[in-house]
Amino acid sequence: MFPKPIEKQPRAAQITYQAMLPLALLLWLGPLLAVALFSVKPAADFTNANYWGMPSSFEGAFNYGQVFFNSDMPRYLLNSFMITIPTVIGAVALSCMTGFALGIYKFKSNLWIFFMFVAGNFVPFQILMVPVRDLTLQLGLYNTKTGLVLFHIAFQTGFCTLFMRNFIRALPFELIEAARVEGISEWRIFWYVVLPLMKPAIAALSVLIFTFIWNDYFWAVVLTQGAESQPVTAGITSFNAQFRAAYQLMSAGSIVAALPPVAMFFLMQKHFIAGLTLGAVK
Amino acid sequence: MSVVDVSDQESWFHKNQQRIAPWLFLAPGLLFFMVYVIIPVFQSFNLSLYEWDGLGAAEYVGFRNYEDLYWEWVDRDAFYTSLKNNLIWLLLYLAAIPAGLFIALFLNQTVWGIRLYKSLFFFPFVISQVVVGLVFTWFYDPTFGLLNEFLSLFGLGPLNVLGDERFVTYGIIFAGLWPQTAYCMILYLTGLNAVDPEQIEAGRLDGAKGFRMLWHIILPQLRPATFIAFVVTIIGALRSFDLISIMTQGGPFGSSRVLAYYMFEVALSEYGFRMGYGAAIAVVLFLIMLCFIAYFLWSMYREERGH
Numbered sequence: 001m002f003p004k005p006i007e008k009q010p011r012a013a014q015i016t017y018q019a020m021l022p023l024a025l026l027l028w029l030g031p032l033l034a035v036a037l038f039s040v041k042p043a044a045d046f047t048n049a050n051y052w053g054m055p056s057s058f059e060g061a062f063n064y065g066q067v068f069f070n071s072d073m074p075r076y077l078l079n080s081f082m083i084t085i086p087t088v089i090g091a092v093a094l095s096c097m098t099g100f101a102l103g104i105y106k107f108k109s110n111l112w113i114f115f116m117f118v119a120g121n122f123v124p125f126q127i128l129m130v131p132v133r134d135l136t137l138q139l140g141l142y143n144t145k146t147g148l149v150l151f152h153i154a155f156q157t158g159f160c161t162l163f164m165r166n167f168i169r170a171l172p173f174e175l176i177e178a179a180r181v182e183g184i185s186e187w188r189i190f191w192y193v194v195l196p197l198m199k200p201a202i203a204a205l206s207v208l209i210f211t212f213i214w215n216d217y218f219w220a221v222v223l224t225q226g227a228e229s230q231p232v233t234a235g236i237t238s239f240n241a242q243f244r245a246a247y248q249l250m251s252a253g254s255i256v257a258a259l260p261p262v263a264m265f266f267l268m269q270k271h272f273i274a275g276l277t278l279g280a281v282k
Numbered sequence: 283m284s285v286v287d288v289s290d291q292e293s294w295f296h297k298n299q300q301r302i303a304p305w306l307f308l309a310p311g312l313l314f315f316m317v318y319v320i321i322p323v324f325q326s327f328n329l330s331l332y333e334w335d336g337l338g339a340a341e342y343v344g345f346r347n348y349e350d351l352y353w354e355w356v357d358r359d360a361f362y363t364s365l366k367n368n369l370i371w372l373l374l375y376l377a378a379i380p381a382g383l384f385i386a387l388f389l390n391q392t393v394w395g396i397r398l399y400k401s402l403f404f405f406p407f408v409i410s411q412v413v414v415g416l417v418f419t420w421f422y423d424p425t426f427g428l429l430n431e432f433l434s435l436f437g438l439g440p441l442n443v444l445g446d447e448r449f450v451t452y453g454i455i456f457a458g459l460w461p462q463t464a465y466c467m468i469l470y471l472t473g474l475n476a477v478d479p480e481q482i483e484a485g486r487l488d489g490a491k492g493f494r495m496l497w498h499i500i501l502p503q504l505r506p507a508t509f510i511a512f513v514v515t516i517i518g519a520l521r522s523f524d525l526i527s528i529m530t531q532g533g534p535f536g537s538s539r540v541l542a543y544y545m546f547e548v549a550l551s552e553y554g555f556r557m558g559y560g561a562a563i564a565v566v567l568f569l570i571m572l573c574f575i576a577y578f579l580w581s582m583y584r585e586e587r588g589h
Contacts, residue, residue, distance in 0.1 A: 002474065002482055002500050004491075006391050018393065025402055031417045031460075032405070034428055038420075051426040094311040101307035105300065111586065113308065115579050120319040122517055122575045126545040126564040130329060130557050131322035133550075134336075154318030157311045186303035215410035217524045222550065233412045237528070240416075247420075254416055258409045265408045269401060276465070277472050277510065 039063055039251035046247050063252040071242065072227045073253060076235030080260070083145050083152070083231050084213045088206050090153035091160050095205070096198060098157065099164025100190050104176060114165060121158030125218050128155075133222055143225045151223065152213050160205055163275070167201040168194065204275035207268040211261040232257045323568070330561040336549075340558070347562035360536055361563070364544040367451050368520065368570070371540060374455045375462060375519035379511045382466025383504075387496075389467075390474045400471060407464040415528030418457035419444065444530055447537040454525050454538055462518055466511040473507030474500075509581065516574050520567065541567040 006017050026033070037052075040060035050056065067073050102114045132151055133142070141147030171194065179189045220234035227235065236257050243249040265272050295302065330347055334340035354361035389400050406414065421427050422443040433439035443453035477500060485491075485499045501508070523542040526532060532539040532547060539547070541563055549560025 001390070001392075001479060002477060002495065003387055003390065006393060017391070021393075021396075021399055024388070025399060028403055029405060030428065031421045032409075034420065035417050049426070052428075052431060094314060097307040098311035101304040105304035107301070107304055110304075111583075113312070115582070116320065117315065118582065119575050119579060120315060120323075122571065122578070123319070123323060124520060124542060124564065124567045124571050125523070126542050126560075127326045127568040128319060128322045129546070129564065130336075130549060130561055131325040132318060135317070135322075150314075151318050154314040157315050158319065161311065186299055190307070211408060215412075217410065217412050217527070218546075221527075222546075233410050236412055236416075250416070254413045258413045261408050261410070262405070265404075266401065273468055273472060277469055277507070 035251045035254060038247050039255055041248050043246060043248055046245075059248065060252075063248045064256070066249055067252045067256055071239055071249075071253070072235060073232070073239060073256060075227050076230060076232040076239070077256070077260075079145060079229060079235070080214055080231040080233075083148050084210055086149045087152040087156065087213045088209045090149070091156035091209055092202055092205050094153065094157045095160030095164045096195065096202070097190075098161045099168050100194055102161065102165040103168030103171075104173075104194070114161070117158045117161040121155075121162065129222055136223055142223065143229050145224075145229050148219060148223050148229070148231075151219060152216070156209055156212070160209070163205055164198070164201060167198065171197055200271065200274065203268065203271040207264050207272045208275035210264055211272075214261045326561045326564055326568075329558055330565050332558040334557040336555040336557050343558070347559050350559065351562055351566065360539060360544055363536060364539045364541045364563075365566075367538065367540045368567075370451055371455055371458075371519045371522055372516065374452070375458065375515050376512075378459050378462035378466050378515050379508065381459070381463040382468075382511065383470050385463065385467045386470035386474060390471060400468075404464050404468050406461040407468070409461070411458075411461070411524035412528055414457060414461055415525045418453075418460075418525075419529050421457075422453055445534055447534055450530055450534065450538040454522075454529055457529065458518070458522060458525050462515060465514060465518075469507045469511045470504060473504045477503050513574075513578055517571075520571055520574075541570075 006014050034052075037055070040058055040063065041050075041055040042057050042059040042062075045051070045053075045056055048056075098117070102110055102117075136142050136147040136151070139147065141150070175193060175197075176189055179193050184193075214231075215233060216231070217233040220231050224230045224234065227238070230238075236253055239253050240250050243253075329340075331342060331344060332340040333343045333347070351361050353359075355365070385403060389396065389403060422429055424430060424440045424442040424445070429443065430439045430441060433441060441449070443449045481499055481503070482495070485495050490498060521542060522540055523546065526538055526540060526543045527546075530538045532543050545560045545563040545567065548554075548556050548563060
């Protein structure tokens with residue numbers, strides 16, 4: 001193990017390390033902790049310029065209550081879920097199939113199609129912006145959740161295919177050959193042999209795509225406008241405009257908006273990290 | 283007769299199953315990807331030769347949009363600023379890689395509670411950039427921001443980072459480095475897990491330690507992690523949009539624009555719907571990205587041949 005395990009070092013080094021850990025963390029998360037502190041302060045603290053002192057009273061329940069019962073925030077949150085979940089299902093379903101096709105079969109254009117998915121996944125959003133917005137308008141899906149979902153599914157399929165194909169490549173190929181010798185059809189091989197083995201990859205991709213889509217801001221701004229279809233990342237800007245200078249509410253709103261992917265990460269940490277490393281680092 | 287036909291078809295399908303099956307599996311994903319990603323890239327290229335307000339008829343203008351961009355470059359106007367800032371982003375964003383490695387080395391221990399520490403250090407990456415932008419806008423705030431509270435301890439400041447043309451881009455990049463470093467850190471932590479302990483022992487016997495050990499024995503084994511960190515950092519730097527949009531909207535006086543933001547501004551904001559001009563900017567950004575995409579694909583191709 002590198003660096004040298006701290007247990008094997010002198011007592012003084014161990015104590016220093018143990019003391020530095022929480023300090024470093026405090027420093028690292030400082031800006032975030034500040035927002036958390038803001039979110040439980042009363043409005044009076046800000047007018048009295050008591051920014052960094054103890055809250056003069058604990059108003060967490062009131063502030064978060066305002067966010068949930070007196071703003072469009074619940075609407076935005078619901079929109080985010082209604083955009084994110086179908087996207088995850090769609091992108092994972094499509095890429096299970098494309099990944100299977102590119103990972104199992106040998107045909108001439110295989111590598112080219114694979115590279116097309118990979119390259120497409122890296123293009124800047126701006127080069128897609130005008131045509132995709134135009135297409136969405138023509139389909140009558142501008143400012144709808146469906147329009148956003150369809151685009152997200154298509155775009156995420158690039159990354160998901162990369163991931164799934166590499167994962168399937170690493171599966172024991174003898175399994176598939178054995179099934180073929182038995183005369184099992186290709187569709188059944190996919191469904192009964194390969195898909196059950198892909199569960200870890202599906203889990204990893206699902207949490208990862210959930211986070212990506214939840215946090216998307218650019219496409220939300222380009223393809224949607226009002227509270228009826230905007231997800232929370234875009235909604236928070238109108239929320240902030242509504243509560244301009246009400247720092248305690250803006251903080252509470254931000255924390256609420258940031259929470260779902262954070263919860264997802266803590267619940268599914270192992271899968272999440274497996275996904276982030278694109279399966280290339282074990 | 284029809285019965286025979288069906289069985290004929292079936293046996294044809296059966297015989298050629300392995301040739302047809304991949305295309306059936308590919309069809310839905312490929313169709314989506316073509317319609318929403320591949321074709322729009324070409325449409326943008328085409329559109330960049332037109333002048334179009336998004337509603338009326340598009341007028342063919344040849345390379346005039348690119349000429350205009352050229353003159354903006356010569357006049358040190360918005361396009362020049364954006365391109366320059368993109369370059370700064372690219373260079374400084376790479377700092378996330380050594381910073382991530384440093385934190386990973388710091389956290390690669392087995393003391394009590396270290397798993398929780400690792401997760402909490404990873405936190406910034408999971409949060410949306412919109413929130414990161416907001417958090418750092420307040421961090422830099424000249425009246426109450428933590429940065430100025432800190433500076434005033436030394437009798438310095440107040441410093442209005444986001445309101446000063448000299449500092450604004452660096453301030454935003456610093457905010458962006460926060461989540462990006464967390465990402466690189468997790469890549470390296472996973473990589474460090476897989477480092478071969480025998481090589482470390484062999485290195486120790488040869489008297490290697492500290493930085494020499496890191497450079498000669500650890501880093502070569504971390505190459506896959508470094509490659510991915512490099513890929514995601516470059517992509518992240520060129521995609522920078524959210525933070526700029528939230529923190530400064532390109533200001534003050536357009537000094538924090540990058541190509542991604544400038545394009546959006548030209549095509550979709552109150553400055554007018556100049557779709558063709560926006561497309562031309564997007565094409566420039568795409569061509570820059572294409573150099574890196576080609577390099578990534580080339581690396582992947584070599585890897586594939588190696589197998």
